[in-house]
Amino acid sequence: MLEVIVIGSGTGVPSLKRASPALVVKTYQTCILLDSGPGTLRQLLKVNIHFSNLDVILYTHLHPDHITDLIHFLFACKYTPAFTREKPVFIFGPRGFLSFYEQLEKAFGHWIAVPEDKVSLSEISSPSIWAHEDVIITPFATFHTENSQGYILQSEGKKVVYTGDTDFDESLIKVVENADLLICEASFPSNYKVEGHLTPVLAGKLAAEAKVKSLLLTHFYPECEAIDIVEECSQVYTGPLFLAQDLLFLTV
Template structure:
């Protein structure tokens, strides 16, 4: 079976933390290496996972907040060192409607420092008001809008064997996320704060569990933890509403989605 391998690159937030980098994860399917979100610390975690920036063929941004997008600038700049010849495969950035304007704003500041040649660089704007669907060589991409920013979307990757993994990005409780995650092998879902500290635009463990249970996902990985999560029993809170296989993300945790197997849960980072 052609499986999807997921590596959690950053399981944290905008709050600096030695243990958790900001939001990012890697999916590998077929020959493609897909990067989801690109918060501070992403490139270092990629290297620790044995992947170079030149290996990445797609970057998918769930929304434009800095803890999800700010390392896009040094990522693109690094592709130009010592020159663009090190990149052999095109890089495509896909994000919600409005990304082209967002990127043009970045170029006004950084000019050609973040420009790559047209043959090696593509931008795709997904529909952040309705479901959207694209087919690529090694996978199918489905997106749906979720409850955070106007541009916020969640992503579902399905490979040729029918194995699927969903990444929520940031969201509040979302019927669209339930639909997108239906019967998925894996849902990587934000769970920013404990149940008692719920804030608008983010999920808690029990709400993330409710989404996963209603979607009948086989495995749930909670991620995007603010420091307050370290003072609560996140698994216990989530297990109130979700009865399936449950894991708490750590940086550099690697998951074999097709076999529902955690290959590594040791980040090697200070506690």
């Protein structure tokens, strides 16, 4: 059984109701954080996950609402009384992630420099696959920024797919096919479609055409909150549907 916890269901727009994008997927042996917008490490504490408990962190792209707490994470790792783990944390991002990190190092210097045996930073992109303990991680290209990507997580015979930010593209159907859970962005309503993002209808179309077993929508901008998201999505997708809210807990 995999556990999925929505840490932040919002966007870059400050909101008392929705924290910035972040999700946790827990397999039997591995605790994976997907994206870490501002405030993620504090938000994790609300579900009893200390930053030392994270085994793997995956970034979908380098937008501030998805990656800002990486700085906070690295700085927190320097405080050894709190960073108690013995095994390294593996942090992956798309192409460009390492040069992004170099820029951070220029800005913050040794305050964020953590030894490699504690924190391992790498780039991963399709068609590479990474196996760690009991999970297989497969990145796939998304339609948001030049190098943005989503991740397929497979463990215990289950398939969970996280899109990160993306627009619709037919190629995603094959990637998402038969997922037990598709965690999909639905940023804006159909009457306010923004390039590089999905609407609830397009997310539903992807879920329906890929025959996913359940769908979790997240990353709601205020314009999307103003509509009936379930009604829009249900026009095309009729399977089990969940709307993300902060600290929502699901099992797969």
